[in-house]
Amino acid sequence: MNPFEMVIGIVLIVTIGSVIRAKHGIRRDNKGNEFFVGNAADNAETKALQAEIRALKDRIQVLERIATDNNRAVTLDQEIEKLRDSSKI
Numbered sequence: 001m002n003p004f005e006m007v008i009g010i011v012l013i014v015t016i017g018s019v020i021r022a023k024h025g026i027r028r029d030n031k032g033n034e035f036f037v038g039n040a041a042d043n044a045e046t047k048a049l050q051a052e053i054r055a056l057k058d059r060i061q062v063l064e065r066i067a068t069d070n071n072r073a074v075t076l077d078q079e080i081e082k083l084r085d086s087s088k089i
Helices: 003-023 038-067 071-088
Strands: 027-030 032-038
Touching: 003 027
Parallel strands: none
Antiparallel strands: 027 032
């Protein structure tokens, strides 16, 4: 492989890498730091998904508290039994 072919190969590899990064929305600032640039639809969808995850985490915390709180579980069980007894009358 002569030096000319090697230079063309390096330029080709760098160009392909740049095209792939641009396609995925990765940009560089003046200092060379890479950052992701998405469009407005992606940002709105990301915010909606983050809000949904936050709501699900809150629900999981409530379920964990119910499952681990022994006194509340006993009280809940007693209330359910009272409802069953009152429905039989």
